[in-house]
Amino acid sequence: MLRALIWDVDGTVAETEADGHRIAFNQAFEACGLDWHWDLPTYGQLLEVTGGRERLLAYMDRRDDAPASPAGRAALARAVHLRKNAFYADLVARGGIPARPGVRRLMDECQRQEVRLAIATTTSTSNVEALFSSLFGPTWRDRFAAIVCAEDAPRKKPDPQAYLLALRRLGVTPQEAFAIEDSPNGLRAARAAGLRCGITCSRYFADAGFEGAAWLRPDLETPRPMTLQTLQALDGAAESETRPRGRP
Incomplete structure (x- = not known):
């Protein structure tokens, strides 16, 4: 579950x-x-x-x-x-960076289905605060049951420290959680923590290799909206035919 x-x-x-x-x-x-x-x-x-x-x-x-x-x-x-x-x-x-397609919708679905949300990043707390306040408003922290940033986990990805700490703060096992990443180092960090991990290829990692990903797609809306119901059903069946092509 x-x-x-x-x-x-x-x-x-x-x-x-x-x-x-x-x-x-x-x-x-x-x-x-x-x-x-x-x-x-x-x-x-x-x-x-x-x-x-x-x-x-x-x-x-x-x-x-x-x-x-x-x-x-x-x-x-x-x-x-x-x-x-x-x-x-x-x-x-100034609103210069919007959320990627499907992010807000999937987060909202998690909240409705009582699936807890967490952040596991090695960027700074100030950067997370700036971005998430812009995207979700001043009460953005209320969305997340655990927030792990660079100050909490100084060992950078692909080290699994950020994910291991997030799991500990959530009080769940790796089998009860799922990670979403965009980079090979992020995937390696999640997998080293025992997590299944889906990839939404970002601009800079369009041509990267993602061996071990549960699934692979351009974003959370393409080729179809990613829902909690389909998130795990795709586990192990990477949608490689839909990945974007080319670097900037």
Whole structure:
């Protein structure tokens, strides 16, 4: 029996990466006086690294103008990431990032059917607060029985820490829950926690491999609305013929 549905955030609930985090990073670079810019392909490559600060540190490895010492790089990554989060919050507050198709409908169905909702993400609490306040209003936290963010689970996906903590806070077994993700690292994290996991391919992971996914589709409305009744019925029958094609 399904008792809980656990959601990733970035790319799963909303297409936050290309038109949200990437833009905010570029604004932060400018504000910090850095002659850096992440175009769409560059950011897509950097998404192989999970976590904003970790992404910055990986980028610094290829920059001659980055601080030479590890401590200097870590300090710069913290400063840029703090500014980036402020720019991101302003962007989503202006309604610039909508929920992906079917997300709100499936969440509403879960609430009607008394299937608890949870968040398992390695993005920061401030980013989640900004996005979900914009999408669901100031009482958004009332929707969720468990919320796990980067501050709760510092080990980034594909480490299963975020999912294991979400399960513990929900008080359910992996067999009683289901995860929805958009990336290979997210899928690996969910599977390592013992969860079945469905994939709604986000913009940057349209061509990625998703071995072990319970199902695979472009979003929660295509080719047909995903409901709680069909969510588990599709388990093990990935709808690979419906996946989107091509990267940005």
